Amino acid sequence: DVKVTQSSRYLVKRTGEKVFLECVQDMDHENMFWYRQDPGLGLRLIYFSYDVKMKEKGDIPEGYSVSREKKERFSLILESASTNQTSMYLCASSFPGRGDTQYFGPGTRLTVL
């Protein structure tokens, strides 16, 4: 079974803080993705990575950065958190060439005060 884990289920931070969200997958997947999910807007892609040290911007990268130093780990960084970044953050991974099915982690509910 594919397993994707995220470092926290719930996180509360203050405006201006630097926030790290961590994601780890155990299936040796090349691809990893970060989404945010907001009511009425669905899942929106922030960043994705095809390989170690590689990253590409998704649809809403502003205010975020990412890091992928190891194949199994993909981190999302909020350099200076703002209230409009309060959201559910979802990490996913996939193995290209085998249906590209993305498998999701449990999500991190981030609240920025």
Add this chain to the structure above:
Amino acid sequence: EDQVTQSPEALRLQEGESSSLNCSYTVSGLRGLFWYRQDPGKGPEFLFTLYSAGEEKEKERLKATLTKKESFLHITAPKPEDSATYLCAVRGSYNTDKLIFGTGTRLQVFP
């Protein structure tokens, strides 16, 4: 532009009352349509992948079908535990592994 539209936004069913959820898509050259189930406060759980018109897949009370413009998720004799939000997504037109998601259908099944 690639687009996915799901309808209805919300659906309330009595236990045992069969129905269908719709996913309409616009993409140049479909390379995969995905259905996920999402429970409140949790990550999406993969259900099905469909690749070509006419393809069908089944799992318990769920059956997914695909045409050239839309996909249906048929729920036969639903139970309260089928209550969840069902998400549809397609792979983008270009050589990319990105998925474009619809906003989902929130299903509630009452006993």
